[in-house]
Amino acid sequence: MAKRKQLRTDICWSTEDKIVIKGLDLCRDIMGKVSLGDMAFLEMMDRLPNERESRVFNALAVILVEHGMTPSAIVTRLTLSGAPEAMQAAVAAGLSGLGSVFVGSMENAARMLQEALPDPSQPGDIAALAARIVDEHAARRRTVPGIGHHIHKPVDPRAPRLYEIARENGFDGPYMALMQAVAEAAQARLGKHLPVNATGAIAAVASELGVPWNVVRGIGVMSRAIGLVAHVLEELRDPMAREIKAMVEEQATAHLR
Numbered sequence: 001m002a003k004r005k006q007l008r009t010d011i012c013w014s015t016e017d018k019i020v021i022k023g024l025d026l027c028r029d030i031m032g033k034v035s036l037g038d039m040a041f042l043e044m045m046d047r048l049p050n051e052r053e054s055r056v057f058n059a060l061a062v063i064l065v066e067h068g069m070t071p072s073a074i075v076t077r078l079t080l081s082g083a084p085e086a087m088q089a090a091v092a093a094g095l096s097g098l099g100s101v102f103v104g105s106m107e108n109a110a111r112m113l114q115e116a117l118p119d120p121s122q123p124g125d126i127a128a129l130a131a132r133i134v135d136e137h138a139a140r141r142r143t144v145p146g147i148g149h150h151i152h153k154p155v156d157p158r159a160p161r162l163y164e165i166a167r168e169n170g171f172d173g174p175y176m177a178l179m180q181a182v183a184e185a186a187q188a189r190l191g192k193h194l195p196v197n198a199t200g201a202i203a204a205v206a207s208e209l210g211v212p213w214n215v216v217r218g219i220g221v222m223s224r225a226i227g228l229v230a231h232v233l234e235e236l237r238d239p240m241a242r243e244i245k246a247m248v249e250e251q252a253t254a255h256l257r
Contacts, residue, residue, distance in 0.1 A: 011043070022046055037061045040222055044215060052169035057209060059165045060202045063158050064103055064220045066227040072097045073231045074244065080232055081241035087232050094228045095221055100145075103224060107217035109146030109203035112182075113175050114213045123174035130181035134189050146200020147183045154193050159201035171208040179204035 012021045019026040022042050030039065034048065037058035041049045049057055076094035083089050098104045116133055117123060137144045149156045166172060183196045196204070199220075206216045235241060 010046075024048075040219075044211060044218065045209075052171070053209060056166050056169050056171055056205060060162055060205050061219055061223050063162065063198050063202060064223040064227075066230065071102060072224060072228060076228045076231050077235045077241040078244065080235050081239065081245070084236075087229075090232055091225055091228045094231075095225060098217065098220055098224060103199065103220040104217045105145045106199035106202045106206070106220055107213060109179070109200045110207055110211070110213035110216040112145060113178055113203060113207050117174055117178055120174045120207075123177070126174065126177050126181050127185070130178060130185040133182055134185040138189065144182060144186050144194075146179060146203055147186055147196055148192075148194040149197045152197070155195050156197040156201075158198040159196045162198070162201045162205055163196075166205045166208060171205060173208045175207035176204045 010022075012019065014020065021030065024030055024042070034042070035054075035058065038049055038054055040061060041047075041053065041057045072094035075097055076090045079093040080087065080090035100108055112133060116129055123129075134144060152158075163172075163176060166176060179196055179200050183194055183200070186192075186194045202219065203213075203216060206219060207213070211219070
């Protein structure tokens with residue numbers, strides 16, 4: 001009979017009077033000392049950030065907390081109207097829509113950058129690498145992630161500000177350069193203005209911080225969860241879900257009357 005794998009976690013352990021997270025005592029070392037953003041960094045990176053890392057990580061974490069009546073916010077409100085006793089279900093419903101189009105595109109962009117540049121200490125010809133990335137996406141008829149925006153034109157204001165904060169704190173590296181070069185190569189190939197958007201900037205800066213691409217989306221999930229709690233609160237105070245439902249039903253079935 002095969003030996004069963006020993007179960008193991010290095011995240012947290014607790015006793016009757018102590019909780020230890022990543023080697024730090026929750027009550028003595030974390031509570032009252034560590035911000036929510038720094039706590040997220042600790043959980044993802046196995047250590048607390050230094051001062052510069054903290055400023056940059058917290059900046060990219062707050063970008064996607066809120067963006068108005070997005071699909072995730074609408075779904076959260078509609079779910080709450082059907083199950084007002086289950087706020088967590090409403091937030092979870094909203095988070096389920098963070099995919100390749102909304103918010104989750106940061107994961108695709110981070111994967112694109114990190115797979116194209118596995119060793120950032122040897123970036124090589126960034127412009128040529130960017131052109132190849134764009135050509136490969138075009139050949140497969142895939143949209144290049146992290147560039148352009150359907151609302152924010154000609155520039156997504158969040159991207160240059162995040163880049164500015166990263167530069168101020170010493171994180172102006174090859175991933176940021178590659179993301180910018182990809183945007184420029186796509187613009188040249190397609191003849192359209194396609195600047196780096198918020199998710200592309202987050203992907204680049206998260207890559208500079210050393211966050212693996214397959215958990216970069218987690219930053220958006222954590223951030224948007226905070227915003228969705230605010231939508232729950234507003235929906236409880238001033239409901240609009242039933243009006244949304246009535247408006248959609250009226251317009252969608254008008255041709256049948």
